[in-house]
Amino acid sequence: MDIENFAFQVIAKQGKARAGLLTTLHGDIETPIFMPVGTQATVKSLTPAQLDEIGVQILLSNTYHLYLRPGADLIEKFGDLHQFMKWNKPILTDSGGFQVFSLGDLRKIDSDGVTFKSHLDGSMHRFTPEKSISIQEKLGADIIMAFDECSDPENYQYSIKAMERTHRWAERCIAAKQRKDQALFGIVQGGIHADLREQSAVFLTSLNFPGYAIGGLSVGESKVDMLNTIELVNGVLPEGKPRYLMGVGTPFDLVEGIRRGVDMFDCVLPTRLARHHAAMTLSGRMNLSKAAYKSDALPIDDTCTCYTCQNFSRGYIRHLINAKEILASTLLSIHNVFTLVKLSKDLRRHIIEQDFDEYAELVLSNLEKEDS
Amino acid sequence: MDIENFAFQVIAKQGKARAGLLTTLHGDIETPIFMPVGTQATVKSLTPAQLDEIGVQILLSNTYHLYLRPGADLIEKFGDLHQFMKWNKPILTDSGGFQVFSLGDLRKIDSDGVTFKSHLDGSMHRFTPEKSISIQEKLGADIIMAFDECSDPENYQYSIKAMERTHRWAERCIAAKQRKDQALFGIVQGGIHADLREQSAVFLTSLNFPGYAIGGLSVGESKVDMLNTIELVNGVLPEGKPRYLMGVGTPFDLVEGIRRGVDMFDCVLPTRLARHHAAMTLSGRMNLSKAAYKSDALPIDDTCTCYTCQNFSRGYIRHLINAKEILASTLLSIHNVFTLVKLSKDLRRHIIEQDFDEYAELVLSNLEKEDS
Numbered sequence: 132m133d134i135e136n137f138a139f140q141v142i143a144k145q146g147k148a149r150a151g152l153l154t155t156l157h158g159d160i161e162t163p164i165f166m167p168v169g170t171q172a173t174v175k176s177l178t179p180a181q182l183d184e185i186g187v188q189i190l191l192s193n194t195y196h197l198y199l200r201p202g203a204d205l206i207e208k209f210g211d212l213h214q215f216m217k218w219n220k221p222i223l224t225d226s227g228g229f230q231v232f233s234l235g236d237l238r239k240i241d242s243d244g245v246t247f248k249s250h251l252d253g254s255m256h257r258f259t260p261e262k263s264i265s266i267q268e269k270l271g272a273d274i275i276m277a278f279d280e281c282s283d284p285e286n287y288q289y290s291i292k293a294m295e296r297t298h299r300w301a302e303r304c305i306a307a308k309q310r311k312d313q314a315l316f317g318i319v320q321g322g323i324h325a326d327l328r329e330q331s332a333v334f335l336t337s338l339n340f341p342g343y344a345i346g347g348l349s350v351g352e353s354k355v356d357m358l359n360t361i362e363l364v365n366g367v368l369p370e371g372k373p374r375y376l377m378g379v380g381t382p383f384d385l386v387e388g389i390r391r392g393v394d395m396f397d398c399v400l401p402t403r404l405a406r407h408h409a410a411m412t413l414s415g416r417m418n419l420s421k422a423a424y425k426s427d428a429l430p431i432d433d434t435c436t437c438y439t440c441q442n443f444s445r446g447y448i449r450h451l452i453n454a455k456e457i458l459a460s461t462l463l464s465i466h467n468v469f470t471l472v473k474l475s476k477d478l479r480r481h482i483i484e485q486d487f488d489e490y491a492e493l494v495l496s497n498l499e500k501e502d503s
Numbered sequence: 504m505d506i507e508n509f510a511f512q513v514i515a516k517q518g519k520a521r522a523g524l525l526t527t528l529h530g531d532i533e534t535p536i537f538m539p540v541g542t543q544a545t546v547k548s549l550t551p552a553q554l555d556e557i558g559v560q561i562l563l564s565n566t567y568h569l570y571l572r573p574g575a576d577l578i579e580k581f582g583d584l585h586q587f588m589k590w591n592k593p594i595l596t597d598s599g600g601f602q603v604f605s606l607g608d609l610r611k612i613d614s615d616g617v618t619f620k621s622h623l624d625g626s627m628h629r630f631t632p633e634k635s636i637s638i639q640e641k642l643g644a645d646i647i648m649a650f651d652e653c654s655d656p657e658n659y660q661y662s663i664k665a666m667e668r669t670h671r672w673a674e675r676c677i678a679a680k681q682r683k684d685q686a687l688f689g690i691v692q693g694g695i696h697a698d699l700r701e702q703s704a705v706f707l708t709s710l711n712f713p714g715y716a717i718g719g720l721s722v723g724e725s726k727v728d729m730l731n732t733i734e735l736v737n738g739v740l741p742e743g744k745p746r747y748l749m750g751v752g753t754p755f756d757l758v759e760g761i762r763r764g765v766d767m768f769d770c771v772l773p774t775r776l777a778r779h780h781a782a783m784t785l786s787g788r789m790n791l792s793k794a795a796y797k798s799d800a801l802p803i804d805d806t807c808t809c810y811t812c813q814n815f816s817r818g819y820i821r822h823l824i825n826a827k828e829i830l831a832s833t834l835l836s837i838h839n840v841f842t843l844v845k846l847s848k849d850l851r852r853h854i855i856e857q858d859f860d861e862y863a864e865l866v867l868s869n870l871e872k873e874d875s
Contacts, residue, residue, distance in 0.1 A: 171826040172819070178833060180810065181550075201797070201822045208798050209818060217814045425573070426580050438552065442589045446581060447544070450573045454543040457829055461550060 137314040139373045143483045147392040150482040155221045155273035160188045162394040165471040172216040175402045176460040179218050185469045189221040191397040195230035203269040211271025223274040226263045260303035268310045277304040279318040281347040290322030318346040323356040332367035344375040365392035401467030408452050411467045414497045424449040437469035509686040511745045515855045519764040522854040527593045527645035534766040537843040538563045544588040547774045548832040557841045561593040563769040567602035575641040583643025595646040598635045632675035640682050649676040651690040653719040662694030690718040695728040704739035716747040737764035773839030780824050783839045786869045796821040809841035
């Protein structure tokens with residue numbers, strides 16, 4: 132595929148872990164990288180200036196949500212999604228596939244696409260590979276995703292069917308794509324079945340995408356199945372292209388994913404946990420609403436250098452939660468996103484310094500079991 | 504009264520309008536100044552870093568709310584309110600008087616103080632002048648307020664009674680005060696009655712407070728009565744002390760108050776309007792939830808230099824409101840607080856440059872009637 136302003140380079144490796152540099156029209160991204168999610172053209176409770184200060188290099192936004200509200204045509208009137216939400220660094224949009232499949236009874240899949248009911252107003256809509264690409268071209272992200280079908284990962288027959296559909300749709304996405312300044316990533320499916328995952332990775336590699344995603348994981352399968360699948364798929368995907376593990380983002384998952392050659396991650400977890408009063412740390416989660424923190428003058432994590440930990444006490448955050456103040460969400464979101472961005476940055480440095488394994492073991496040994 | 508680290512200097516005058524410099528332990532304040540309100544130890548939806556960037560020089564916080572939650576003793580454990588909420592610039596706390604009187608049926612006033620029911624859990628509490636000072640000393644603001652009684656401004660008999668009680672309580676507040684690093688301001692009462700306001704201003708001046716507030720206005724009286732009362736009171740109060748008009752804060756009120764010699768203002772309006780989707784501008788209010796703004800690429804105010812107007816369109820803010828995103832409140836709060844802080848700064852400059860009247864007329868002629 133002919134793409135302008137997009138390149139990927141592996142600059143260091145240790146075992147299967149890779150430190151890379153991804154170049155896009157809106158700037159470079161040092162990989163491995165965690166991408167926070169701005170579902171509705173905003174990372175909930177944070178300004179772009181705060182995201183910048185956290186060190187966020189690339190955001191993910193959701194095609195399904197933006198298509199329904201405010202609409203891709205409206206965003207195009209403002210230029211593109213970068214200009215609409217004033218995030219001038221790289222953006223990745225998903226295809227809408229995962230979201231429409233998640234609608235359950237509200238959607239019907241056929242070989243050509245998916246018909247679904249809006250969760251907002253019940254109106255009927257239809258996504259096809261061509262439609263998804265058309266919307267994503269209007270949104271104008273630097274990286275866009277092929278329209279795929281996520282199966283029940285343990286159901287072998289369904290996983291075959293969804294994988295084959297995903298492959299045909301991948302070809303249609305390539306054919307439909309017109310813009311030359313966006314990189315289209317293919318998505319490997321196949322549930323937790325080694326033969327299907329291998330077949331999918333081989334087939335998609337033959338289509339020569341500029342990057343690849345591993346889809347359909349972290350949707351109910353065991354951690355062992357998830358990690359084995361990542362390892363298997365990355366063994367097939369080409370070395371010189373970026374690999375993106377979709378929808379995954381605990382500290383444990385980052386370490387184990389990067390160890391197995393993943394370059395990119397996204398997850399709503401840090402901002403969702405923040406709204407539920409929880410802080411992510413490298414020694415487990417903390418629920419800041421607990422009365423135990425009432426007069427606690429320590430920061431969430433006294434080794435953390437985020438704005439929240441550099442300034443505010445657990446006791447103050449607990450007060451904000453108790454008083455139902457919005458600032459609680461903002462401060463916890465800053466900390467949680469920072470934690471994952473910083474972890475990916477630290478892991479990258481240790482790959483370059485060739486002591487990744489030691490650092491990975493240290494991080495994993497500190498993480499409490501409930502966080503894994 | 505013997506106070507350390509507190510001084511006020513009038514550096515320029517034009518007519519009755521004054522440009523001054525207020526010195527406190529936590530820094531200098533250029534007056535006239537608008538103070539945003541951080542009721543529960545947070546200016547709703549804004550971080551201290553954002554307040555700093557807006558140019559906020561001093562915050563107000565509410566004794567009644569902080570006393571109930573998280574409690575003055577708890578805040579004292581963190582050092583003081585500055586350290587608890589990490590606002591290292593000046594803070595002013597009110598006395599709790601206005602809030603408990605606003606409880607209506609939930610409170611009972613006697614000559615010694617007020618017994619009231621918590622609006623949070625119905626528990627019974629009692630404020631006296633001594634109690635209010637004790638709480639405010641624990642909170643540790645730079646400027647604290649005398650405990651006063653606000654009357655129904657048009658009821659002459661009640662206004663006499665409330666004023667006399669306010670005077671006795673003012674003396675008790677002075678006697679109760681122990682800390683030497685906080686400036687206690689007296690509050691002039693007397694409703695809209697010229698004889699009472701004059702009597703109150705004369706009496707409080709005799710107590711030699713380091714600063715004076717005009718209380719009991721903007722509580723239902725007409726604009727004409729409000730402005731006449733301000734003019735009358737400021738004619739009696741000493742020139743060399745700061746004058747604070749409590750709870751007032753539209754652009755119209757700032758211009759007319761400053762024109763009559765007011766130095767300080769506070770109001771919840773900018774952050775409250777933000778939560779109700781309204782932007783304050785010097786040409787009137789805008790409700791950003793309107794469909795008319797859907798594809799509007801202009802900022803709220805294209806002459807405004809706040810972070811919101813420098814970056815975001817009306818159309819984007821309208822989308823955030825429509826999608827119920829927290830960022831809408833944050834961006835509107837930044838703009839609204841900035842508008843009032845900037846207006847007070849501009850009015851100050853024009854006092855120094857001796858063209859205040861021309862600028863004031865220009866601002867007033869641009870304001871739409873519904874904003875006044």
